[in-house]
Amino acid sequence: MIMKGAKQSRISKQFSPVSCDSHLQTLRESAVKVASSEDLLIQILLKVPIKALMGFKCVSKQWSSLITNPHFVHLRSPLPSASSLFFISSTRKRKNPDYQFIPLDVGDEWRTPFKILDFIHDPLGSGISVLQSCNGLLLCASFRAHELSRRYYVYNPTTKQFAILPQIGSQYAEHVCGMNLAFDPVRSPYYKVVCVRRVGNLFQIEIYSSETQLWRVSGKPFTAPEYTEFQNCIYWNGSVHWWSGSFHWSNGIIYGGHWRDVPYTLYFKVDEESLERLPSPKKPNYLVPKYVGESEGHLHLVEFKYTILLDVYEMARDYSGWFVKYQLDLYAISNVYPEIIRENKTYAYHIISLLRKGKEEEEDGSFLVLEIVGGKTVRYNLVDKSVEKLWEFAPG
Template sequence: IKFKRSRTVEVSDASTAEHTSAADTVAGNGDLLTEILLRLPIRSLLRFKSVSKHWLSLITNPHFSLLRNPHPNPPSGLFLHRSLYHGNPNFEWVPLDDTQNPTNKAPFGSLNSIHDPSGIKILQSCNGLLCCCSFRVHGPKRSYYIHNPTTKQFTTLPRVSTTVYGVNLAFDPSKSPHYKVVCVRGSELVPEHYQIEIYSSDTGPWRVSGRPFTANPNTQFNCGVYWNGAIHWVSPWGDSLYFNVDEERLETMPMPPVRNSRDVRMIKYFGESRDHLHLVQIYERPFSTQFNVYEIERDYSNWFVKFRVDLDEVPTVFPEMIRKLHQWGSGDYAFALLSLVRGEKDEDSFLVLCIPGMAIRYNFVDKTFRKLCDFAPSPHDIEGIDILDSLLLGGWYSAFQYIESLSCV
């Protein structure tokens, strides 16, 4: 009996020694450990950062992030501002996968990781990072932040002393681990002119770029879209603009024609997906369930119709969509365009819409649609104004893509 017991101990000790030796080999080989870590989901990597300083160094290295995702991940969900009026707004989560994956849960309900007593508002989502600002503070006292919602890290941008019309993020992790922030403010030198300043996460403080310039006062500088190395701003009247961030060059962006010369440009969506820039204009009142999605050429030479949308069948399945809107709308179909998501193929591309009580997903090619989630009433909703009404007031720029990212801020 004693002999058998001794053999068991010897075998156990040998096995433990083998495992220890293998673990030491992996831990001591940075290349091998990196190859293993690259195959893990982001949520696991976030936990493993606390294993050791060596693991933390590997996982937070910008080169590791680029190896893991040479191109930005596709969005897994959307955040919607629940209300335009609530002091510290909560966010509604819309999962984008149509498999109802139970693991696709909201990374946050509110931006509590940024401790701003006035609350936090999201301004822009750009390839995994969020540009945010103080919610109830305006003018020089307003703070601006760049936030990674995956890692919960954020940085506070230096204050801008003059009137700010827009702060926009330019970030492409496939080209650089660093980001730039473009601020459009009032010119201190020339009245009724604008001035651009740039902040770089690599080089630091704000610096003036170019000369003061004029623009249509309705230009949506607070809703810039980053694409093709430039920030793009649309205007319901007159010229729209784009600013090439690397070349620091401001240009006029052509737009699709309006229905007639007296029409205001009715922009219902303007955004980027998978390196394509899209625009939706709807002029019909009542709002039509049939409209075009435009895409612009990379050389800005032309907008062309990329997709044709036909929502005629949606009200038959979701009759909630049929209702008379409040005073800020006049149609019999209540919907707001939240996001356009391009797939690797056109067949995988879809549109996300909000209709009363829910979000739905519409496939461009086969015209099928399905419900993504329900919106429960919130105690923060103002009586008579639900989340759809808030989105109709706030527009497409109240929805923000969530993209998992390990990028540093």
């Protein structure tokens, strides 16, 4: 009986090689499941260091396609989010405008992604400038070039990848009024460029898709309110929004100028390819917007008034109307920076950006970024009215 038990013991030890093969089989099955589940594979690759990730592009065509997909790049981007960084350009030079990046969180410092745009040699010889930024992509164009010969580019500063847009028909090139980038990685990995060109006294839209890599006409010619700035675009809620008036525009943000007393402006639903009217805020007095911009899925308009309080409007996502979301108290800023007040008792400032932070019910981090006299850039908390200095520009 004892010998029989001993034999059974020895036999049981011989099972280990079989168990090893079973373990390997389980690993293979798990690997196949991971490879077949793109969502699971994305979650794993998001945690892989950049250097190793570039090597993984050689594993298979599937992995290479996944890693270079714009949606994955947006999720894996090592650059700070748009709500943490702002960049300004100096276009005084005749060639190659340079860019300066400003952190929007107090005490933050970021490595400058680029000083000038030199991802390609523009054949016109004057360099490349940024026309618009949209969810991590930049719409760029030949700097100081005539429209007939101007080249347009879409550039990803994270991956250093770029695309040269095919020229719109030469018979239309000199009639281009605006080029607008529309990209939302949540909606689609592909971007579109909306071109508005003049046709006599009317306007026509053409759309370029990175999926088809072709231009095509969209809809019929249309009329627009006087002084509509088709190059002045904000992409929000899946639509390209244009504004009427003498505004100053930079990096997808519009500020300054006059509303021209028009009852509506135009916006274009990119996926539906339909042109709609955006009503102006209903005000008894003449409205002068100080700033129009988008942040975290919200569209804002800051109204200029001859008081120390400015209303910050927000547009409902269903376009049912504007409502007052915040108020800007200039007195709170002048308490900290009295130089904002001119000799004639008016306030001198420039709104750079409005940033929404936190959830809807706890937005204590939402703030405005303003430039005041002396080149100081300050951060104004829209909830508790506190003021902090972010940056100070060198003289000139």
